[in-house]
Amino acid sequence: MGCSLLVSMASLVCLILLPVIFFQGKPSKAMVDALAVFGAGAMLGDSFLHQLPHAFGGGHSHSHDHEGHDHAHEHAHAHSLEDLSVGLSILFGIVLFFIVEKIVRYVEDNSQKGAHSMGHGHHHHHHKRHDSSDKAKLNHQKNDDDGKETNQTDEEPLVDGTTAKVTTIRKRSSSASSKATDGEHANSENEPAPDKALTSDGSSISNSNLVFGYLNLFSDGVHNFTDGMALGSAFLLHGSVGGWSRTLFLLAHELPQEVGDFGILVRSGFTVSKALFFNFLSALVALAGTALALSLGKDPGHSSLIEGFTAGGFIYIAVAGVLPQMNNQKTTLQSSIVQLISLAMGMLVALGISLVE
Template sequence: MCLALAAGLVLFSALAAAHDALSVGDLSVGQIEEELQNCPLVESLNEHKRLTSPQTTSLTSKIFSVLFPGSPAVNAILATIYISGPPNFLLALCPPNIDPSSLSVMVAFAVGGLLGDTLFHLLPEIFLGEGSPDSVRFVMVEPNRNLLLGLGIMVGFFTFVAMDKTLRIATGGAGHDHSHAHAHSHDDHPTATTSGTSTSPEPSTPLKQRKPTAITTATATPAPETEKEINPSVKLGGYLNLIADFTHNITDGLAMSSSFYASPTIGATTTVAVFFHEIPHEVGDFALLIQSGFSKRKAMGAQFVTAIGAFLGTFIGIAVQELGGGHGSTAAGVESASAGLLGTSLTWGDMLLPFTAGTFLYVGTVSVIPELLETGPDKRVEVKKTIVQFLAVMVGAGIMLVISWD
């Protein structure tokens, strides 16, 4: 018995030594997290967190659980339906002669929502991860991980810069403005020249020459034709706007998929932010299509076609997450830290969320803020308008903050 006990002790010591000899670099992030959870101090912290955390579920969590009851892939598809369907159906209530510049307050509200979602949800999730309700979490800093995540944000930002620049070149300087206020003012110029009220002398001279020789009925008949006539550059701007919307909706779909694979909370809040953003965006696009010569029915149909881009982006994001790894496969762990992207624990799926954050930063700042900075000659009116816009931004950001508050 003594010999058997001694042999057992030797075998146990050998196994312990072999376990200690395992290289730390061979452990995945999930394995390191699991080992840390076995630490007595961490177990005490977990117990304290479970005792002190509230057991009741907030109202927003209950609503989100009803709206998004499935897996990350199912929830991403549901979110895409939510952000694509209702805003397009609201176009049926919009008058055809709506002025996009009148949407400034709604656009300001959407800016607050987008930037609030980016700063309160996406960026903390990208660099720190999502907390667990039952246990404490540790953030391990890798040498190049944060650099790659920052690179992903920059790539997303400049992807939209390149798209916007391309559209400006194609349209001769009129880019794809978020609320299309600039495009609207640009469209007013050709209508002014056709009505003969322009200050330019060239178009007014032939009109005066035709007047004495034309009969009154003959001069009355071309007038409706000139009113219906749309400048070719305006028509081109309308079709290019559809292409831009389709591309923009693809990034919205990518945002849905990447955020839900990160966590249900991030996915739900991103859905809310994109929904707030889509309403003024769709109304502005609808008004631009009407100005480009589309009928109301055709403009609504074109907006529904561009909504296909959101579903395409969602399915692409789901495929990248499922095949390329990411937050959904973190629990299984990577075999080693060097098996990830460029020697880090990141996978291609993990780069979708930084890309989304970069596009949101562009839309919320470069694409929209210039419109909010525009001012008119009446100082009193502009001061009131600015106060309302800032309040709308704070309300949009405040909603995101309340949703994310623990």
């Protein structure tokens, strides 16, 4: 359990990066983007070079029928559902994350529409009251003027003066109404959009981006759970030497992964303190995996399916979440080169760890 806690503490390495991320008291957008893309590269590399090889290598088999010396020419592949279970778990992970994202976005959109309709109805009610008030004033003034006209003689200047007075009042009323309308429009323009969140650097980030942040936390939690199970199994099957060697491999694996996850959370709209807290909370799930393996006294099994599910979630977050966000902003040659290097570095780190492990 101590080794599992040590691996979980790797998420706090992001504290070292805070002086690098912050520039003049504000998070550097270029640095946050680079960390997010690095995290996407680490996710893709970890999925294709670490998790999927382990998943397909564990208990995956094909049924082959070979007859005599004709096996070089004739192969009969009979794929059972069990043979396809790892591939199905990957697809299940992708589809499940897609469904979760759709549900969250649907709830957000409907809540925003409800809030907007309430605010819109309030403005219409205010306009109606204002217009009815103006009409009452004009009608009252018109009746007074009509009474004055009946009591007046046919002197032309007096009629002209009354007409000018009515015209002036109407102009003033129209001007006041337009000013009130303009003021309300200005207030509505100054109000922050309901689907925008203001980060500490002053830039607005859509709340829908938070979905990928929470999906990343969920997927990373499942991944840490499998790491905890593997760590507990290593101590049970290979003793302290095997357990400590597995701990070192997990530390080397988790350090870049946690840095990338931190960048993805900040890029999704999390505050720095909130990203650190939830990242550490997700890392603590490894303790549950280790406890489960130790309590059962063996590998709980089905780890290949969990690896496949986690890989599917990582692939979805990287391909459907992080990378499209980089293309939705202003593209410059410098930012593109930095993001490409960050993506390649994340993949190379995953490759190096997979080769050593």
